[in-house]
Amino acid sequence: MPDLIEPICITAYTATSALGRGLADHLAALRARRSGLQANDFTNEPLACAIGRVEGLERAALPDGHEAYECRNNRLAWLAIEADGFHEQARAAIARYGADRVALLVATSTSSIGATEEAYAQLDGERMPMALRRPEVHTPHSLGIFLSHLLGTRGPCLTTATACSSSAKIFAKAERMIRLGVVDAAILAGVDTLCGSVIFGFNSLELVAPEPCRPFDERRRGISIGEAAGFALVERKAPAAAPRLIGWGESSDAHHMSTPHPQGLGARLALEDALARAGIAAAQVDYINLHGTATPKNDEVEAGVIATAFNETTRASSSKGWTGHTLGAAGILESVISLLAIEHGLVPGTLNCEQLDPVCGPQVTLQNESRDVRIALSNSFGFGGSNCTLAFARGDCA
């Protein structure tokens, strides 16, 4: 079992998704049980499914001097970082600690591949069209390059791309770097945008539901794909009220590229490691934001792990009925939802789930509940068998 870690402080956070821009939009949509999912109007070739699309992205041009990074994914990053004053708070932290003492850890599963798709749709003979012949948007690190130029950080800067666990794993990286003292703070960003690769890719695996996704419903038929960006600023020290990251666990299924381990072995290992690093027992967890993608297999395996590991007072739900599965951004978006749950004492239910799969234990919550959330977990699992569980605590409970 891993050693206990010293909690680190989350001093600012924000998200932009199909639910809107910033924390207030997310909280309002969660409270009103208003889904952001809509009929697919994104792909040129029609595909009957629901998507979680961010309003206004097409008009959100990057600031002057950043034209080389122009693409849908970086536009979403730009739109999102301006919400909730995050951009100013990130700059203030850089000024406070020094640019070389702040890490910039970003995460995405498809980065700006939308720009590469666009280039291939309008090839000029064998070449990309001139306007898209920009190396900065055809690399997995596009988001990191854009944000490092925008913010001027000079600490370690890297992109984590482990499919749907990507933006959960950057919290673990930040904790390690802060613990070793190689940085004093880290700016975390997870951004993924709609693109043909994921919509038709998941469709080829027969994992896209024709209707809005229904996590943990016994009639669930797969995922709805969404786009989102989330940001968090983490620091070693902060006022007592700031929520804390108190634990994390990472594991590999070592089972299959796109199907979870049938007994949830990897998910269980990530959970146990997160609890051990936090120094807490499962019974102390008030709320778990589940991965809950609404594929038949993911939900069955995850429900089994939760049912056996937690007692019946712990609440657990999937928020993907609101936002869709935002892939590489899911880890940080759902961390933000977990932090909202802590801050506002709101346990979101599981939107679109009407007939709960009997495989679920009493933890899985369908309706919203008001209750004290002192400790919340967030689960993220990805292709390649990559699993990550994060543990957060209210400032006065860390």
Added chain:
Amino acid sequence: MSVLEIRVEGMGFWAPGWPDWNAARAGLRGEGQADPAVVKPSPTSLAAAERRRAPLPVLLACEIAAQACVASARAADALPSVFVSTHGDLVITDYMCSTLASAPRELSPIRFHNSVHNAPAGYWTIAAHCHAASTSISSWHASFAIALFEAAVQAIADDTPVLLSAYDAESPGPLAEVSPASTLFGVAMVIAPCAGSRPDLRLRLQPSSAGARLSPALPADFQALASTNPMAAQSLPLLAAIAAGAGGVIELAASDQTTLGVELCA
């Protein structure tokens, strides 16, 4: 603590003509010749069916990872890992984008699940029966330096040896102009915290010093690799210094404004 001290417990290497670290080390010292029979990595760690079907970056990353594990005498099933590539699998990117432009509904499900940046890590952990943490990262032209740094952070923070597998494969079609790479190249290391013993490497992330960085001269074959593969360009200055067995400091690009100073403790 801003200096990370690590030991290097084992190395893996593969490039056309150079099937392992022993061969590459001799070549980098000017003491060995490329073997023209070495044209494609064939990792025996993968099951035979997967060896036939898996994409080249998977074969490459698994081959070098297995070599480094053997050289370190560490059990592969217990090692956390960091996989890194500048570009990821551009052959699949080219396939995905071409197919999406012509017949999106005909996209291959296998090639889609192989398109994730962590596909090599996924195949590796399955082959090695490894349930430890694994990450897959990129930092564009600073990928090697940043991955070495990240692996060192993980090794020291969690007091564990860590496997690093760094690779890039070929760039086809229209991608070749924006993400150039025309050969396969990979290097792997098992690194470990020092635990009181002498370090092999001291890593220090720092602002780039003014003026050009001095790179050690590479033998012609390796200079050719460095000019045709981004991971070769990023890692070979350090690998040449390790092969030479001398002390000194190598500076690797860690971003366009920072370098990773790597001190070799001779």
